[in-house]
Amino acid sequence: MSDPRDRQSDAPPLLEVVGLKMQYAVSKAGFGKPQVLRAVDGVSFTLTRGETLSIVGESGCGKSSVARLIMRLEEPTAGRILIHGRRIDHLSARALRPMRRQVQIVFQDPFSSLNPRMKVRDILAEPVRNFRLAAGASAVRRRVADLLAQVRLPASAGERFPHEFSGGQRQRIGIARALAAEPEAIVCDEAVSALDLSVKAQIVNLLQDLQRDLGLALLFISHDLAIVEHITHRVAVMYLGQSVEMADRRTIFGGPRHPYTAALLSAVPIPDPFVKRKRILLSGDVPSPINPPAGCRFHTRCPFVFDRCRTEIPALRQLREGHVAACHLNDLPDQPLARAAEILGEAGRPIEVQS
Template sequence: MKDVLLKVDDLKVYYPVSGASIGKKDYVKAVDGVSFEVRKGEVFGIVGESGCGKSTLGRAICKLEQPTAGKIFLDGEEITGYNNKKMRSVRKKVQMVFQDPYASLNPRMSVFSIVAEPLKVHKLYKDQADLEKKVIDLLHRVGLDTYHANRYPHEFSGGQRQRIGIARALAVEPQLIIADEPVSALDVSIQAQVLNLLNELKKDLNLTYIFVAHDLSVVEYISDRVGVMYLGNFVEVGDKDKIYSNPMHPYTQALLSAVPIPDPEAPRERILLSGSIPSAHKPPAGCKFHTRCPKCMECCKSIPPERYEVDEGHYVYCHLYDDRNKTV
């Protein structure tokens, strides 16, 4: 498809486990065979419980984590095997906004130096005057004043620090921004301001986002399409409206049943899952969700589910939608 900016094909990120038996390799399967596409100009939200692999997936796309297997295509260019030198040119196309706006900023650098650094690395300025103008313009674009340039990260609030991180990501004029839980560490009122800023930047600069979060309300607000992750795999992918109005996978249904609603008297059915997420070190056979699924069938315990299209653009990885199980 011409409008596909990012294509991920069967991506895996495994971490070796120390202390494994001699002659035997053991791994934590943080991302275990994920495939999806992101179209130009859209916001693709990734949700799931903590530990499901969503942040690792985002970092692997940026090549901050080295994929174990699979392929990554960015704007038609396969970048999977690129080393750090080759990735430098790709960095101008894809940037990342991190979860902790304090830990992601160098406390010894002024805001000017932080935002100017990517411009210097990629030589995207003519002279010092041009560099200063570009940095100030970036600060203004994210809602900060000129005098903020000479201050240091510890002098800012969490929301302001995240704005600095966004300005740094915008410096190289990327096509794709991967936002890894960019508002989870912020107060609710500040979350709204940052989300509105991201929406404005998307429209003004024609950006594409991968938005990683565990807050389904935030993802519903900002996303066009949503992928629901569980233990290293997607269990459901589709347009936001379809997933939120008609969730098909039992895990998605359970997640959405836990989202707070403003009317305390509104009727709702809370779906409680038994047990906890299994270890990514030794995940269950078959469907990884079967140990907690209220609709588990015998085939779920041994056969990994395939991808089933339940509606146009709406996919679910669940045996409940396999025609061979319709009579069950």
């Protein structure tokens, strides 16, 4: 039986991001000119109805900045953000208001994202009233009760304040608040990273059930590749503000074509003492986004670096349908680095140890 997470969608994009950039001016000591920090530098992707796209990478790679830009919590320096083909990146606050219903967000910290002075019923009722999704007090109360039931909380939870709940319960309230606007897509910005392992699994299963029942699209931002493999349809890998590889779940986890993707996968622990995988160790630290390296931004840490990597920026090009990667290794003939390509493929899956 085929896994639905491996199926490719032919539906038109619900959300489309094209060449998205976010730059910050950083003050410099003395009288020098302000420096530019490139938090997001030319990111593009699409998200269709009912699909989960995961954005992964190390801390500081720009994942959460992409989420904030999509939600217009910050203004992009360049690029386009489209919902159902309509640009929203240049809309005024007034014109953007009806579009906010389409895409909602669940934040990493469920406590700081909920108003501590409001009861849960009022937190959930606020978007219902703001978007005029129910007429009259009784209709609003019914909608709040339905939202609590959707996230598997009792109706009595509406009479309590956020501090009276556990972290997992508060995140359920955050999800219910996102659902209150009846969105087509939800951005999950590290939505499970602050939770215990067992609670993570419950929240991920809840998101999958809601996606199945409501046809939601999920933009799932995370550094936890085990969770990503469980929930996602496609994966976008970011490094230092840029996309370096994007493909369906099976391709990324089974045969990555960028050394950084392979290194991330090789570092995922395997809970089986009789199984090991080849580990790709990266040297050095992540370069500063204020002064990124010339050529490929990953070349200072790449175990397969060669001269071209140091001078020429690799293009994000299509290797096959639905799979793009930005790595000069993919342009090489079989020799002399055919073994490097083999290692990239092997890093995605564990290697059994013969007893």
